Amino acid sequence: QRNRTSMDTVMNTFRKNRQAILNACCYHNSNGPLEGINRKIKTLKRNCYGFRNLNNFFNRISLIQK
Incomplete structure:
Protein backbone atom coordinates (compact mmCIF):
# COMPACT_ATOMS: atom_id res chain seq x y z
CA GLN A 1 0.00 0.00 0.00
CA ARG A 2 1.71 3.17 -1.13
CA ASN A 3 1.10 6.63 0.27
CA ARG A 4 -1.57 8.56 -1.59
CA ARG A 39 -32.47 32.46 -3.53
CA LYS A 40 -34.86 35.38 -4.02
CA ILE A 41 -37.82 33.28 -2.84
CA LYS A 42 -35.93 32.14 0.27
CA THR A 43 -34.99 35.74 1.05
CA LEU A 44 -38.63 36.77 0.62
CA LYS A 45 -39.71 34.01 3.00
CA ARG A 46 -37.30 35.29 5.65
CA ASN A 47 -38.21 38.95 5.21
CA CYS A 48 -41.97 38.53 4.88
CA TYR A 49 -42.63 35.99 7.58
CA GLY A 50 -46.26 35.93 8.74
CA PHE A 51 -48.37 36.67 5.67
CA ARG A 52 -52.00 36.35 6.72
CA ASN A 53 -53.05 35.28 3.26
CA LEU A 54 -50.95 32.73 1.40
CA ASN A 55 -52.14 34.15 -1.93
CA ASN A 56 -50.37 37.42 -1.07
CA PHE A 57 -47.14 35.47 -0.64
CA PHE A 58 -47.58 33.79 -4.03
CA ASN A 59 -48.34 37.15 -5.62
CA ARG A 60 -45.08 38.53 -4.24
CA ILE A 61 -43.21 35.52 -5.68
CA SER A 62 -44.74 36.11 -9.10
CA LEU A 63 -43.63 39.76 -8.91
CA ILE A 64 -40.06 38.68 -8.15
CA GLN A 65 -39.78 36.57 -11.30
CA LYS A 66 -40.53 39.45 -13.68
Missing part, protein backbone atom coordinates in the same frame (compact mmCIF):
# COMPACT_ATOMS: atom_id res chain seq x y z
CA THR A 5 -0.73 12.11 -2.50
CA SER A 6 -3.14 14.97 -3.09
CA MET A 7 -2.54 14.63 -6.82
CA ASP A 8 -3.66 10.98 -6.69
CA THR A 9 -6.90 12.08 -5.06
CA VAL A 10 -7.45 14.78 -7.67
CA MET A 11 -6.82 12.39 -10.55
CA ASN A 12 -9.17 9.77 -9.11
CA THR A 13 -11.87 12.41 -8.72
CA PHE A 14 -11.35 13.52 -12.33
CA ARG A 15 -11.59 9.93 -13.53
CA LYS A 16 -14.76 9.32 -11.55
CA ASN A 17 -16.43 12.52 -12.84
CA ARG A 18 -14.98 12.43 -16.36
CA GLN A 19 -18.30 12.38 -18.23
CA ALA A 20 -19.76 15.22 -16.15
CA ILE A 21 -16.64 17.35 -16.73
CA LEU A 22 -16.79 16.72 -20.48
CA ASN A 23 -20.49 17.59 -20.57
CA ALA A 24 -19.82 20.84 -18.71
CA CYS A 25 -17.22 21.78 -21.33
CA CYS A 26 -19.37 20.84 -24.34
CA TYR A 27 -22.76 22.22 -23.32
CA HIS A 28 -23.49 25.72 -22.10
CA ASN A 29 -26.54 24.93 -19.99
CA SER A 30 -26.63 26.40 -16.53
CA ASN A 31 -28.98 26.21 -13.59
CA GLY A 32 -27.76 29.63 -12.41
CA PRO A 33 -30.97 31.53 -13.29
CA LEU A 34 -33.09 28.96 -11.47
CA GLU A 35 -30.85 29.08 -8.41
CA GLY A 36 -31.14 32.88 -8.44
CA ILE A 37 -34.93 32.68 -8.34
CA ASN A 38 -34.76 30.14 -5.50
